[in-house]
Amino acid sequence: YRRLAAASAEEGLARYVVSLERADRCGGEEGREALRFILGALAGGAALSPGERLRLGGCLERAGMDAEALAQWEAAAKAAPAAGEGVWAALRQGALLERRGQGKEAMARYARAAEAALAFKGEKPQVADALQQAALRGAVLHFGEGDCPGALRLLKLLPREAVPDEARAEVASLRAECAFEAKQWGDAEVYFEQVLLGARRPELAARARVRLAAVAEAKGDGALAVSRLREALPLLPADLAAEAQLTAARLLRGMGDGQGARAMLVAFAQNPKGDLERRRGTWLFLARDAVQREAWKEAAEALEGLREIAPLESAEALSLQARVRWREGNCAGASRAAHQALNSGEAERDRVPLRRVLASCLLKEGRHAEAVPALEEIVRLEPGAADAAFELANALERAGEKTRAAEAYARFAERFPAEARAPLANLRLGYLRSGEGNREEAVRAFARAAQGAGGEAPASARYELARDLESQGKPDDALAAYEELIGPGALDAPAPRGAAWRAASILEAKGEWSRAAALYRRLAEGGAAPEAEGERHQALARAARIEEYLRQVREREERMKRQAPLFR
Numbered sequence: 001y002r003r004l005a006a007a008s009a010e011e012g013l014a015r016y017v018v019s020l021e022r023a024d025r026c027g028g029e030e031g032r033e034a035l036r037f038i039l040g041a042l043a044g045g046a047a048l049s050p051g052e053r054l055r056l057g058g059c060l061e062r063a064g065m066d067a068e069a070l071a072q073w074e075a076a077a078k079a080a081p082a083a084g085e086g087v088w089a090a091l092r093q094g095a096l097l098e099r100r101g102q103g104k105e106a107m108a109r110y111a112r113a114a115e116a117a118l119a120f121k122g123e124k125p126q127v128a129d130a131l132q133q134a135a136l137r138g139a140v141l142h143f144g145e146g147d148c149p150g151a152l153r154l155l156k157l158l159p160r161e162a163v164p165d166e167a168r169a170e171v172a173s174l175r176a177e178c179a180f181e182a183k184q185w186g187d188a189e190v191y192f193e194q195v196l197l198g199a200r201r202p203e204l205a206a207r208a209r210v211r212l213a214a215v216a217e218a219k220g221d222g223a224l225a226v227s228r229l230r231e232a233l234p235l236l237p238a239d240l241a242a243e244a245q246l247t248a249a250r251l252l253r254g255m256g257d258g259q260g261a262r263a264m265l266v267a268f269a270q271n272p273k274g275d276l277e278r279r280r281g282t283w284l285f286l287a288r289d290a291v292q293r294e295a296w297k298e299a300a301e302a303l304e305g306l307r308e309i310a311p312l313e314s315a316e317a318l319s320l321q322a323r324v325r326w327r328e329g330n331c332a333g334a335s336r337a338a339h340q341a342l343n344s345g346e347a348e349r350d351r352v353p354l355r356r357v358l359a360s361c362l363l364k365e366g367r368h369a370e371a372v373p374a375l376e377e378i379v380r381l382e383p384g385a386a387d388a389a390f391e392l393a394n395a396l397e398r399a400g401e402k403t404r405a406a407e408a409y410a411r412f413a414e415r416f417p418a419e420a421r422a423p424l425a426n427l428r429l430g431y432l433r434s435g436e437g438n439r440e441e442a443v444r445a446f447a448r449a450a451q452g453a454g455g456e457a458p459a460s461a462r463y464e465l466a467r468d469l470e471s472q473g474k475p476d477d478a479l480a481a482y483e484e485l486i487g488p489g490a491l492d493a494p495a496p497r498g499a500a501w502r503a504a505s506i507l508e509a510k511g512e513w514s515r516a517a518a519l520y521r522r523l524a525e526g527g528a529a530p531e532a533e534g535e536r537h538q539a540l541a542r543a544a545r546i547e548e549y550l551r552q553v554r555e556r557e558e559r560m561k562r563q564a565p566l567f568r
Contacts, residue, residue, distance in 0.1 A: 002034070005041060013038065013046045017056050026059035035063055050076040050085035057092060066096060077112065087113055094137060107141045107150070140174065148178035169195050173204045180211060189215050206236050210244055222251045238273035245271075246282075262286065262298070269305055280310050287320045296327045315341045319350040322357045331361035352381050359391065369399040386416045390425060397428065406432040413448065423452030427461050434464075443468055459485060459495035466499060470506070479506045491522055497535070508546075517546040 001019050004012030017038060025031045038056065042048065048056065053076040060069035069092075076089035094109035152175070176191030192215070195208040209232035216225035229248040233241055245268040252261035268274060269282040283306035290299035303321055306312065312321055318341035325334035338354040355374045362371035375392040378385055393408030409429040413422055430445035446468075449461030466481035482503035491497045500519050507516035520543035524536050 002037070005038075005046070008046070013041050014048055014052045017048065017052055017059070021055055021059045026062040028063075031059075032063050032065065035060055035065060035068070039068060050080040050083060050089065053079070054085050054089050054092070057089065061092075061096060066100065070096060098137065098141065103141050103145060106137075107145075110137050110141070143174055143177060146181075148181055152178055169204050173208065176208065176211065180215065183218070185215050185219050203237070206232070206240050209235065210240055210247075213244070213247065217251065222255050226251050226255075238271065239275075242268055242271060242274045242278070246278075262289075266305075276309065280306060283309070284314075284317060284320075287324075288316070291320055291323055294327075296324055299324045300328070312337075315344045315350065318344070319354055322354055326357045326360060331364060335361050352378055352385075355381075356388070359388075359395075363391065363395065368395040371395050372399060372401075386412070386419045386421070389416065390419075390421050393425065393428070397432070402432055402435065406436075413445075423449040423455065423457035423461065425449075427457045427464075430461065430464060439468070456493060456495065459493060463495040463499050466502070470502065475506050475509070479503055482506070486519075490525070497523065504542075513546050513550055517543045517550070520546070 001012055001016035005016045006012075016034075020026065020031070020034055020038075025034065035056075053072045057069040057072035057076065060066075060072060073089040073093045073096075077086045077093070080086035080089075090109050090113035094106045094113060097103075097106035097109060172191045172194035176188050176195060179185075179188035179191060189212065192208040192212050195204050209228065213225040213228040213232065216222075216228060226248050229244045229251075233244055236244055245264045249261040249264035249268070252258075252264060265282050265286055269279045269286065271279070283302050287299050287302035287306065290296070290302055299320065303312065303317070303324060306317060312318055318337045322334045322337035322341060325331075325337060334357050338357045341350065342354055355378045359371045359374040359378065362368070362374065372392065372395050375388055375395055378388040379392055382388065389408070389412045393405050393412055396408055397405035406429055409425045409432065412419075413425045413429060416422055426445045426449035430442045430449060433439075433442035433445055443465065446461040446464045450458050450465060452458035452461075462481065462485050466478050466485065469481060470478035482499040485499040486496050486503060489496075491500050500523050504516045504519040504523070507513075507519065520539045523539035524543065
């Protein structure tokens, strides 16, 4: 045949093309040389029919000569635009261009193939498959480019009877996706249901189930969306199942079902086929959410799940671990995690919580001097943290730094006068100033503390003020202050008991023995604590001594009354 073609014999070139293809000689260097010979003959004026050019294009494609194949199919399509060869040539062009990533050119060829198939004058069954392929492939490409109108135009070229059963799910899926993109929820729901009815494509059916849930959500029916997702989960592939779990969790959280959402997220995070990064992020989210809700057991479980798939290296994970271990009472583990997080240099947002963990553990262990730097940083980073400011003053006092402690108490009392611990801060400041010998400053601090609303600190401050009056030589004023502090109730608190002892002493000095004895009796009745047992015995003994003295006085007075008068 080649010799005949070289001799320009009639039909020689056409027979050569057919024999080359049927002998499977299109590939390899020998096949490419033969194809170059055929192309040269065509360039020299030889002719081939559209069908032969269609066949030659296929051979060129197998030989890897894509540009030449496209040229032959283009010639066949132009030579027979309304014939079967032209239809298939345009379709083959579209398929090759699609594989080469030339989407727009492929869409144009698919559209041409579909229109040619509709215009075909012969027997329709001969090109029904070409029409179906051209319309579907073109519609898929248009949809991928975000051109739903173009996709729907191609799908409308397909008569219902031209769509085989195995392709109906794909057609319905495309129509559903376009309706979904256009927010035509009713149409989208109908088409997605059609996809499920003709479920010959499992991947399309899976996507349709997820989309139906999205339609329900878009229509405002979150409960139906969650129900559809739960029904679909056992039927979905791993990637779609993971997305469905995350979507269901989001919906459940929006509906106020926190536990349901957490169950969905835990299922997602435990799925070994899920994306590792997203699973890690989910465990971290669960731990963070549990810490915010102070659900420490859930937080510990989430961190354990995270540790099973990745070491706790991030600053956030270590910060959460520190807080969980601290709540569990594991100060060693909490301190270790907190130090690791702070040393990572990425825990800027969590520096205050981490410093709080470290300071709390150090204070719990009685290492007050070591806790001072952490508390100072908390106060620096959060000037409004009243609890840290008070703990700093307290730690300085316990560490023996009395001067700095007094300054810290003074700053706290000035900055947070309405805080519940402000009276206690002023009280401690008064004690420290008194220890320095600065009684004037101490009295002012006690006076501020005494203005507090109830509690031991104001009572203790009032006791110190009464003591100051007594030390100034004002026993009557001191006695009035002591008696106001004592009140009518039981003498169980330290300040009223101290006031009762001092008041009883002043009454004795003034000779008001009955009132003094009554106070000693009250002191003996109060103070149920073991350490008050010695005081109780002392008060009883003192009351008994006074009462015995008063009894002797009464007896003497009685004898004096019974004596006969003496006359001189």
